[in-house]
Amino acid sequence: MKVQSQRKGRSVAARRPPNRREQIRVAATELFLEHGYHNVSVTDVAGALGISASALYHHYRNKQDLLFHAVLSGLHTVDSLIQEAxxxxxxxxxxxxxxxGPRKVFAAWEREARNLDGSQREAIRDHEAEAVAHFGLLLRDARPELGPDDVELVARAVLGALGSRGRHRIRLPRRRHEQLMYRLGSVVAHCPLSTGESGDGQPGARSHAPMAAGLRVPRRDQILTEAIRLFDERGYQSVTVADIGESAGIVASGVYRHFPGKVDLLVGATNRGGERIRAAAEQALLQAADPRAALKLLLRAHIDISVENAHLIGILANERDQLPEKERTALRRVQAAYLDVWLQALSTLRPVQDPAELKIVIHATHAMTSFVVRSPRISPRPDLRERLAELAAHLLLDR
Known part of the structure; x- marks a missing residue:
């Protein structure tokens, strides 16, 4: 019996695929993106491959180790393609x-990396910076007129636009989709940039004008602002009410005086974001004399919202599925209406293009803006709004 058992063990080992570690990582990435990191267990990942959880632990220490390597693999794939070009x-x-293609490497990188611990997030940021720097070398060779800061800005803008593919479900025939994404990346990469600071001299992302002397932000707004930041930085499910209270300088019970529960904070955050993009669309339609003016006003308003509310834009993009059904449906409608306003303006200026393609262009514009303003190296630029407006206008109008 002992010999038979040993033979059986060798037979099982012989049938184990040599790329089992990669299979586990790919399956985990798909599940994390479909259901969210916190809604997926190691058993779920193992079950997707028909193996036991203990077999999975031969390759990864725990679920977070698996997530780290899933995100890191996507980054390495992007960086390798850049370095090999x-x-x-x-x-x-x-x-x-x-x-x-079928792999949503940018989506895992941008959305799920927030669920990593501090040292792992730092490692991902370092690898991201390396990929941006390698792409910057290609940009510098092609556009020697760009200074170092503009090289990094354009590099991040290109990667942000290309990464938009993971933010929507619009599909085109494969070859046509490839050609469109290549065109979008090329338009951004070759966009000429003006020199000088923005006309209004406003600072970059996450900066706010100080309150008038003697006035304080209402406690409820302070709590909500801290919740928005934490939800965006760590992911909704990784944040506790105690975390929010500590960040706001109060105990958890103090948070409950203003919000019945954590989900109410998320609802408040998405309501705030929905109100701001809805107001931006309404103002653009009221003030614009023609579609070109409407698109310009929409673009300027979207950049302003993104620069001033980077964390809020992150929540609208990444945390919608955590909302209760009623609020999730309401937010989808607001976002769909916002997209439709952009589409109306853009389709008038580019009437011969397929509406599905135009929607992809709009998503690329929004994703590019978000990716750029969320970079701590770029966000302090005093000319950020003007440069983003130039990049986005070229992307939208395919200049």
């Missing part, structure tokens, strides 16, 4: 093929 154009073509 002989020039900017070849890199853009390779990345367009990648983002229109």
């Amino acid at each position: 002989p020039g900017l154009d070849e890199a853009l073509r390779s990345l367009a093929v990648l983002v229109t």
Whole structure:
């Protein structure tokens, strides 16, 4: 019996795929993106492959280790394509093929990395910076007129636009989709940038004008602002009411005096974000004399909202599925109406293009803006709004 058992063990081992570790990582990535990191267990990942949880632990220490390698693998894939490309154009073509394929590497990188611990998040940020720097080398060779700061700005803008593929469910025939994403990346990469600071001299992202002397932010607003920041930085499910209270300088019971529960904070956050994008759309329609003016006003308002409320934009993009059904449906309607206003303006200026393609262009514009303003190295730029407006206008109008 002992010999038979040993033979059986060798037979099982012989049938184990040599790429089992990669299979586990790919399956986990798909589940994390479909259901959210906190809604997926190690048993779920193992079950998707028909193996036991103990077999999975031979390859990864725990679920967070699995998430770390899932995100890191996506970053390595992007960086490898960039480093292997002989020039900017070849890199853009390779990345367009990648983002229109089945692997949602950018989505895992941007959305799920928030669930990692501090040291792992720092490691991902370092790898992200390396990928941006490598892409910047290709940009510098193709556009020697750009200074170092503009090289990084454009590099992040290109990667942000290409990463938009994971933010929506719009599908085109594969080859056509590749060509569109390549075109979007190329338009951003070659966008000419003006020099000088923005006309209004406003600072970059996450900066706010000080309150008038002697006035304080209402406690409820302070709590909500801290909740928005924490939900965006760590993910809704990783944040506790105690965390929010500590960040706001009060105990958890103090939070409950203003909000019945944590989900009410998320509802308040998404309501705030929905109100701001709805107001921006209404103002653009009221003030614009024609579709071109409407698009310009929409773009300026969206950039202002993104620069001043980077964490809020992050929540609207990444935490909608955590809302109760009623609020989730309401937010979807607000976001759909916002997209429709953009589409109306853009389709008038580009009437021959498929509406599905135009929606992809709009999503790319929004994703590019979000990715850029969330960079701590770029957000302090005093000319950020003006440069983003130039990049986005070229992207929208395909100049």
